Amino acid sequence: MIATNVKRIGRYKGLSPLLDKAIDWILAGGWEALSEGKHEIDGTSLYAIVQRYDSKPIEKCRFETHRNYIDIQMIVSGTEIMEAAEAGSLAVSEPYKPDVEFYSSPAAGGCCSFVCSKGDALVFFPEDAHRPCVAKDGKPEPIHKIVLKVEAV
Numbered sequence: 001m002i003a004t005n006v007k008r009i010g011r012y013k014g015l016s017p018l019l020d021k022a023i024d025w026i027l028a029g030g031w032e033a034l035s036e037g038k039h040e041i042d043g044t045s046l047y048a049i050v051q052r053y054d055s056k057p058i059e060k061c062r063f064e065t066h067r068n069y070i071d072i073q074m075i076v077s078g079t080e081i082m083e084a085a086e087a088g089s090l091a092v093s094e095p096y097k098p099d100v101e102f103y104s105s106p107a108a109g110g111c112c113s114f115v116c117s118k119g120d121a122l123v124f125f126p127e128d129a130h131r132p133c134v135a136k137d138g139k140p141e142p143i144h145k146i147v148l149k150v151e152a153v
Contacts, residue, residue: 001122001123001124001125002121003114003121004120004121005119005120005121006027006074006119006120009023009026009027009121010027018045018150019070019150021041021042021046022046022150025041025046025048026074026148031050031076031146032076034048034146036050036051037049041148044151045150046149047148047149048146049146049147049148049149050146051145051147052145053142054141054142055078055134055135055136055141055143056133056134056140057135057138058134058135058138061131061134062131063083063090063105063106063111063129064100064103064129064130064131065087065100065103065124065129066099066101066126066149066152067101067126067152068099068151069149069150069151069152070123070124070126070149070150070151070152071122071123071124071130071149071150072121072122072123073116073122073130073132073145073146074119074120074121074146074147074148075116075117075118075119075120075143075144076144076145076146077142077143077144078118078141078143078144078145079117079136079141080116080135080136080141081115081134081135081136082113082116082122082130082131082132082133082134083111083113083114083130083134084111084112084114084122084124084129084130084131085103085106085110085111085128085129086127087103087127088127089106090105090106090110090129091103092104103129111131115136
């Protein structure tokens with residue numbers, strides 16, 4: 001997992017050619033103005049999903065992983081909590097179906113929490129269980145987010 005800001009995401013180039021392509025796309029800018037929905041960058045290997053929603057109470061959010069994709073979750077506006085834990089340390093609550101598997105919440109202290117606001121980006125690899133969309137202080141607010149799906153090769 002990587003926690004950074006979009007201004008500094010370029011320092012993580014070199015991990016894979018497709019991740020480099022995603023980082024170049026982020027650094028080129030213009031994504032803040034994209035319409036909601038899916039936007040292909042390189043077919044099914046690399047695409048962006050633009051989302052607008054209200055953050056939710058923690059009990060309505062679930063930990064998830066993606067076997068075939070790396071997620072780059074970037075906040076355009078709003079503030080939400082994203083949590084992360086080692087997938088192997090969690091119990092599966094809903095078995096894998098393309099391309100997501102859900103997990104039970106960890107025991108207290110069993111995950112890392114990040115308060116994410118405009119410009120923050122978290123990179124979740126297939127082994128990183130993550131619980132996005134959590135309302136800060138339990139108070140839902142409008143979120144504008146872009147999730148890049150980068151094929152994990």
